[in-house]
Amino acid sequence: ETGPAFAESKSLPDCAVTSAKSHGVELALFRALMIHELGETPLAAPCSFYEAAAANLATSLNSQHGDRWGAVSLFIHGRVLLDDPVVERVRTIYESK
Structure with missing residues (x-):
């Protein structure tokens, strides 16, 4: 199903969107990372979590000079790992949206 309810379940709370925008973070990348971190409906975290994450x-x-996948690895692991399956999962989420 691809109606509004489905689309809504994939969205972030307003404060998460505001946090991503205020830090100049690509919303689709931030959404993919939050889905990875929090699950398929990343709506339950406090706004302070989204602010810190952004x-x-x-x-x-x-x-990482804008390299989104290096940045995701650094975000998740604290260092850049090459050919990381965790980063690939985030990339799959990102590319499916």
Whole structure:
């Protein structure tokens, strides 16, 4: 089903969207990472979690010169791992949206 209810279940709370935008983080990438971190409906975390996650992802993206998958690895592991299956899962979520 691809109606509004389905689309809504894939969305982030307003404060998460605001956090991603305020840190200049690509919303689709942030959404994929939050789905990986929190599950298929990433709506239950407090706004402070999304704010910290967006800031962390922005820092990771800057240090990786915009390489989104290097940044995701850095976000998840604290260092860049090559050919990481966890990053591939986030990439699959990202590419399926």
